[in-house]
Amino acid sequence: MNLKLEHYSKPLNGNIQITGSKSESNRLLILKQFFSNLTIENLGNSDDANYMQKALASEEEVVDISHAGTAMRFLTAYFAVADGRETVLTGSKRMKERPIKILVDALRSLGANISYELNEGYPPIRIQGNKLSGGKVVIDGGVSSQYVSALLLIAPSLENGLELKFEGKITSVPYIKMTLGLLASIGVKVKWTDSTIFVQPQKEIEDTTAIVESDWSSASYYYSLVALSEEATITISSYKEHSLQGDSSLIQFYKELGVTSTFNETSLTLKKELPCKNHIEFDLVSAPDIAQTIAVTCFGLGISCDLTGLHTLKIKETDRLEALKSELTKLGADISVTNKSLHLKASTGINKDVLIKTFDDHRMAMAFAPLLLKTSLEIEDANVVSKSYPDFWKDIESLTK
Template sequence: MHITLQKSKTAKQSSIQITGSKSESNRLLLLKALYPEISLDNVSNSDDSQLMAKALASSSNIVDINHAGTAMRFLTAFFAVLEGREVVLTGSKRMKERPIKILVNALQDLGADISYVENEGFPPIKIKGKKLIKNKVSLKANVSSQYISALLLIASKLENGLELTLEGEVTSIPYIKMTLSLLDEIGVESSFINNTITVKPNTKTQKPKTLTVESDWSSASYYFSIVALSDVGTEITLSSYKENSLQGDSALIDIYKAFGVETVSYKNTITLKKVSENKEPKSFNLVNAPDIAQTIAVTCFALGIACDLTGLHTLKIKETDRLVALKVEIEKLGGKVDITNDSLYLHPSNSIKEMVSIATYHDHRMAMAFAPLALKTPIIIEDAMVVSKSYPTFWDDLKSVGFKITQ
């Protein structure tokens, strides 16, 4: 379904309740499967989290997780330790092009029984669950943090725990720390010293406890962009957010200060307020928050300012090659973008073409990142329901802040 966003203007004040973090939800859903005494509140209503929950509850010997990359990585580790269970883990055409070899190799080093069904290094994979005795493994540190988190999430169920050595410079540290913090919340002991993460085995029965998932900061990014593109004095309040968030994308608070957006925390809400105009060129290293690169690039394009984004090497293996996709779509709109393997440079531009049709590449973040442009010019978003992957109510929420949307 394509939708048209007419040129819009935001309400002066509005508020939105955002669904639970997909990152936290998927980690906690897996931990709940390992430790059934846990209960969860504010779980993400995203496609990815629903697919994760369904896969964990499935008794089938074929589990299809479609486009859900996090689920593919986490479930690879989960099924490897599920003794006596044999399963083929598969996904969409794009999922079969996304590498899994680094994680599979690490699990095999720990003794896991995993083989490739079609192409070496890629899903689908056949997993025979068994008890894993070995407890030492090394992994390149600059790979997707989801490989690292997948190992950490199952570590307490390994016979001897896990000692994971990360080789080289560690990227996406906030996501690793999120995983370790959630383990801590359920009573699993761990340490992260220099480049070694140790997780102790946990044989104790969990005490029943309820964990509340914080709302998703990546989803909040689109409202930071909207406020940055709105008039001074515009305010949007978002809930439910913690002041000391585990999510790396909470870096938005500092990043969007550079666009004149102030963030005020109160109880479990944040209020974003446009306090000034700032048209200076922007430069950000997003190695710890690559998922907000698309949002920031579009914000800068809409404001006509240059931006230099680095630390983006993981964007090439997402739902699409996000660097190429950004370049193609921004240049359709009249911008100019240079990309390398891990960076994006946006040249300043003074005009935006009207009624351009934005391709979304099966990527929820392409649809949502480009939506705020409607504050400057009418645009068309192709395959608009792709947003359900992480934020199913996105278009309704945009209408509630003043956007005019037609199918």
């Protein structure tokens, strides 16, 4: 379904309840498999979380997780320790192009029995679950944090726990800290010293209720709307001032783009108050999922930007850097990208009625939507937002009707 967005120029005011974090939901769903007395509240309703739940409940040999990249990484580790179960883990055409070798190699070093069904280093993979004793694993610090989190989530179930040593600079530290924070919150003993993480084995926990915070990546689109508006006050729920999610750095990034953030218990009010800068430079190595939103915001504001730390965007649902370059260029942007950065020059106008291709990427659809405050445009395959935020278009309509 393509969706036509008409230009909207009135002030924005409203209250939005955003679904639970996809990242927190998926981590807690894995942990619940090891600790049945863990109760989860405000679980996200994203496609990714739904695929994770279906996969964990499935008794079939073949488990298809479609586009759910987080589920692919986390389930690879989980099924590796599912003693006595044989599983073929597969996904969409794009998922079969996304590398899994680094995680498979790490699991094999712990004794996991995993083989490739088609192409070496890529899904689908066949996993023969067995009891792993754990121990020491060495991994490149520059890999996706999802590989690291996948290992950390199964660590309490390992007889000897896990000693995870990084080589080189560590990528996406906040996502690793999120995983460790959730482990600690349910009573698992963790320690991060210099370049090594230690997770102690744990068979049982006390009865625990974990409340999933709303998704900060989803909040980014409201930050963009407020930044691009002439006048706006939007309250979003439910958010914590001291969040485990790395994308909460939105507060500081968007302050430079004219948006103030005010917490009130579990809600967050965004307001257009400050003048924005003419040029910004952000290192997004700790929050790469908000790069698309920031790039589109800067284009809509007519300002230049240099965004770095984006090397993990090459292996997401699409090559997000090339996708941004393609679609922003259609709108009139002067933009260039490398394998790890994006560079946008200041612009003076935006083309009308452009069809934005989403490349099966939910964040492409949502990142471009706020441009309706500057021009009319059309979003291809608008339903792709269900991957992380099924109610997105309904919530946007409530602000612009």
